Structure formats: structure tokens, C-alpha cells
Amino acid sequence: MIFNVAQLLKSLVGTSLESDFSEDDIQLDEDLKVIGPIAGHARIRHINQGILVDGWVDLTVELECTRCLKHFEQPQHVDFEERFYPTVDVVTGIPVEPVDAEDAFPIDDHHLVDLTEAIRQQVLLAIPIVTLCREDCAGLCAQCGKDLNEGPCECQPEPDARFSVLKTLLQQDNS
Structure with missing residues (x-):
């Protein structure tokens, strides 16, 4: 060049x-x-x-x-x-x-x-x-690092701590 x-x-x-x-x-x-x-x-x-x-x-x-x-x-x-x-x-x-x-x-x-x-x-x-x-x-799983293009992983999503108050409200309504 x-x-x-x-x-x-x-x-x-x-x-x-x-x-x-x-x-x-x-x-x-x-x-x-x-x-x-x-x-x-x-x-x-x-x-x-x-x-x-x-x-x-x-x-x-x-x-x-x-x-x-x-x-x-x-x-x-x-x-x-x-x-x-x-x-x-x-x-x-x-x-x-x-x-x-x-x-x-x-x-x-x-x-x-x-x-x-x-x-x-x-x-x-x-x-x-x-x-x-x-x-x-699809990228990589944030928990185990598996390539999600090859299929789903066995990881369970981590619960968001910000929604824990809603979970207690649901439990109170069911009681």
C-alpha cells in the first residue's frame, strides 16, 4: 500500500x-x-x-x-x-x-x-x-458460564432481593 x-x-x-x-x-x-x-x-x-x-x-x-x-x-x-x-x-x-x-x-x-x-x-x-x-x-450464563447458544443450562434464576417484600405480601394474603 x-x-x-x-x-x-x-x-x-x-x-x-x-x-x-x-x-x-x-x-x-x-x-x-x-x-x-x-x-x-x-x-x-x-x-x-x-x-x-x-x-x-x-x-x-x-x-x-x-x-x-x-x-x-x-x-x-x-x-x-x-x-x-x-x-x-x-x-x-x-x-x-x-x-x-x-x-x-x-x-x-x-x-x-x-x-x-x-x-x-x-x-x-x-x-x-x-x-x-x-x-x-444468546451469550453466556451469568451463573455457570455455559454457552447458551448450545442450549439452556440447569441454573435456577437467583431471586431479586428487591422483590422479597412482595413475597411476604403474597404469603400474608394466602393465610
């Missing part, structure tokens, strides 16, 4: 380049396991401040179900759009004043744009807060 943008930086503002890419064995994050290849498409445009890259990636990540704690594979389609600013002038090779923007990534000294970090951030943002292996996941 590395692109040489030297010729693009020498061209007129508004010039663009489009490319499909595929990476077979890549890990974006130590806590995020990517299963199989990452495939995507990028459109790289020369803008006044540097380079604007937008596109999409398709990948499969391994997640842990929030309810039953089993690992499962989740395909993802993630769109991205990021700005990259040059650190070295493409014609003279003189270092350029850094851009004061938190949302922009640097182009290295060899005029290479690496999309890995930008894509990693967008993939992490695309993962839902609650990850479920399936919509109707």
Missing part, C-alpha cells in the same frame, strides 16, 4: 492517479487480526497542500463476540479519505515547512505515500463497539 507520488507532485494541481492494490500478508494492528488479503482501490490527487487519497478496502478481521466470547471472522468494506503533505520539495530536495494539521500524514523523503496507517485508523473506527458473532447470540 505504498505509492510513489513524485511525478504526481510535479504535475499540475488537480491531476489524479487511480490504482487497485492488494496485500496478501499484512497486520494493521497488534490487537486486530486480519484474515486473508486486503484488496482495495485508491484515487490519489494532487492538491495545493500536497496529496489527497481516497478509496476503499475490503478485508476480513477476526473479532471476539461480546456476548459469548467466541472468535469469529467479520468481512469489512471500509472507505477512507486522507491528506498527505510533502516533507521534501520534489524538485529541489530541500526540506519543506511541516503542515500544521493533525489530520494529515507526511510523505516521506523519497516521495512515497504509505496508506497502511490511514487504513488502519479507518478500520479500527469501522469496528462496532459491540461485536456479535450473530444477531441472536
